[in-house]
Amino acid sequence: MKLIQSRRDQLIFEIGRREKGLLLEILQLYPLVPQEHHRLSKTARAGQLNEHQRLLEESLAAQRKENRKQIRALLDEAGRFQAIPTGFRLKITRPEIEWLLQVLNDVRIGGWIALGSPDTEAGEKIPVNERTTPFIRSMEIAGAFETVFLDALTGRTPG
């Protein structure tokens, strides 16, 4: 997948057939992060911020609902993926990239949580087996698409 045109409010990518399949597969995994993962505070004592924690959960639940709606709309929109000889041309607005990044990162973090939140920076290894492979795969694919979108937003050419 590569950026072929950057306009003020819209970006146009060229995406291969297999890449398109992978993108749709990842989007359909959303949401993966468990609701209870989100904590407002590490140090607040029991009861202190209960109401605020509830507000956070409600806000994130509403956002998930909205993101799911947006994914559905993106997948169903005729002409969103315009067929070309090498695959497809995909047009995305900048606000759409923002929620796509949220969705992709949810899948990435959700996969990591499902793997037991391993501290790979401290050298903890992720065992590769039948159970872990799908999560490792979705994390890596989500991360790769995030990088493409971030490079496109910043105008960087992937090196």
Next chain:
Amino acid sequence: MAATAIPEVRPDIDRDEETDSSTALEPGYLVICWNDPVNLMDYVTHVFQVVFGWQRQKAETHMLQVHNQGKSVLTRESLEKAEFYVHQLQRYTLHATMERDQG
């Protein structure tokens, strides 16, 4: 300007540590982003730029602080504003919390 010597009478207030009112939780909350080994560095920088409206350089400085020191205090705000920022950061699945400023 010199201070005026007026006897100060303070109301006898018992602090209720368990209260949930915003007033009692003032004066300030720190919005903190914590390190994790999974969020991409460029992604974290981008989110800081979007949520706080920072220039890339400032966003990168905080991102590197998170990465190298385990956390970065992003801002100090009232309860409501800190809560707003934490909501925004968590929408992007960053590990962000608000902690009462003890300083």
